[in-house]
Amino acid sequence: xxxxxxxxxxxxxxxxxxxxxxxxxxxxxxxxxxxxxxxxxxxxxxxxxxxxxxxxxxxxxxxxxxxxxxxxxxxxxxxxxxxxxx
Amino acid sequence: xxxxxxxxxxxxxxxxxxxxxxxxxxxxxxxxxxxxxxxxxxxxxxxxxxxxxxxxxxxxxxxxxxxxxxxxxxxxxxxxxxxxxxxxxxxxxxxxxxxxxxxxxxxxxxxxxxxxxxxxxxxxxxxxxxxxxxxxxxxxxxxxxxxxxxxxxxxxxxxxxxxxx
Amino acid sequence: xxxxxxxxxxxxxxxxxxxxxxxxxxxxxxxxxxxxxxxxxxxxxxxxxxxxxxxxxxxxxxxxxxxxxxxxxxxxxxxxxxxxxxxxxxxxxxxxxxxxxxxxxxxxxxxxxxxxxxxxxxx
Numbered sequence: 001x002x003x004x005x006x007x008x009x010x011x012x013x014x015x016x017x018x019x020x021x022x023x024x025x026x027x028x029x030x031x032x033x034x035x036x037x038x039x040x041x042x043x044x045x046x047x048x049x050x051x052x053x054x055x056x057x058x059x060x061x062x063x064x065x066x067x068x069x070x071x072x073x074x075x076x077x078x079x080x081x082x083x084x085x086x
Numbered sequence: 087x088x089x090x091x092x093x094x095x096x097x098x099x100x101x102x103x104x105x106x107x108x109x110x111x112x113x114x115x116x117x118x119x120x121x122x123x124x125x126x127x128x129x130x131x132x133x134x135x136x137x138x139x140x141x142x143x144x145x146x147x148x149x150x151x152x153x154x155x156x157x158x159x160x161x162x163x164x165x166x167x168x169x170x171x172x173x174x175x176x177x178x179x180x181x182x183x184x185x186x187x188x189x190x191x192x193x194x195x196x197x198x199x200x201x202x203x204x205x206x207x208x209x210x211x212x213x214x215x216x217x218x219x220x221x222x223x224x225x226x227x228x229x230x231x232x233x234x235x236x237x238x239x240x241x242x243x244x245x246x247x248x249x250x251x
Numbered sequence: 252x253x254x255x256x257x258x259x260x261x262x263x264x265x266x267x268x269x270x271x272x273x274x275x276x277x278x279x280x281x282x283x284x285x286x287x288x289x290x291x292x293x294x295x296x297x298x299x300x301x302x303x304x305x306x307x308x309x310x311x312x313x314x315x316x317x318x319x320x321x322x323x324x325x326x327x328x329x330x331x332x333x334x335x336x337x338x339x340x341x342x343x344x345x346x347x348x349x350x351x352x353x354x355x356x357x358x359x360x361x362x363x364x365x366x367x368x369x370x371x372x373x374x
Binding site for chain 3 (some may be wrong): 001002005006009012013016019020022023029031032034035036038039042043045046049050052053058061062064065068069071072075076078079080082083084
């Protein structure tokens, strides 16, 4: 019963991440696209933690931790690129 | 020193399998923490053996701050943003505030708190020639063009001074 | 306990959805950053809190160690998210302002005024 609710929540969050890619494609400036990418990364981390419960595997949470760190580094590099430093 | 302690604690938490920890894991954690601490010496060679940042009273204060005013402000911020998303009423602007903070740790903590709490987002930080750090804050609902500290972020400035300076 | 878990999941999903709406509804980069950073961080904290509660409940009822591992690792992931998310938002906002994207409908922009003043002095 509870697992069904977990599955629905994961589905809705995946749908939100998919909808955000609209701004990723259409954003008028590069900064808008980076904002969309950053939020998609956050949602993917949340989704991975939910999927760890649904598929009953702890390894997915470890992947989520590493993904959070790597996406942070990616965001910093993209910010440097917008600023004109790279 | 603070880097060493943190690395060991986080490594042991990640290595804990739910049934206790091997002695081998503890030794690996201490070796890795020492390597990281020596690598970080490049950035800050003076504070290598100091116990700065390990004061338990400050950590207790930080926990109280995290679950008290910060959590409350975060809930308020999200309800506020939800209302603005639905109604679409905004009046944005970038205002300037002198926080009076000097330490890097306190500045970081205040900037992160500001970003996660009602209607404000830190855009840039620069040093004031008269002392203290200047915060440039994007405020989503400007009511005063030259605001005081309390109007924008409430008591967070006091908390940051108490915890991290 | 189950009701609390379901409530946390619903609240978290709702805020994540609001973050998506904010991304489309607000007019410029800075206001979009407001909406997405706050809403997605808060929503992710709530869904992860539901996971932690679920794991603790399983740990209490079955006594298997791996559920304890799940709870601890989820807390570490949320802590990483809570530190890195606002920092990334600062980086984006500062880079956007320095690259010349001005806030739309702004009533006041002290940062641009100060930069102009500084440029005037040095030039």
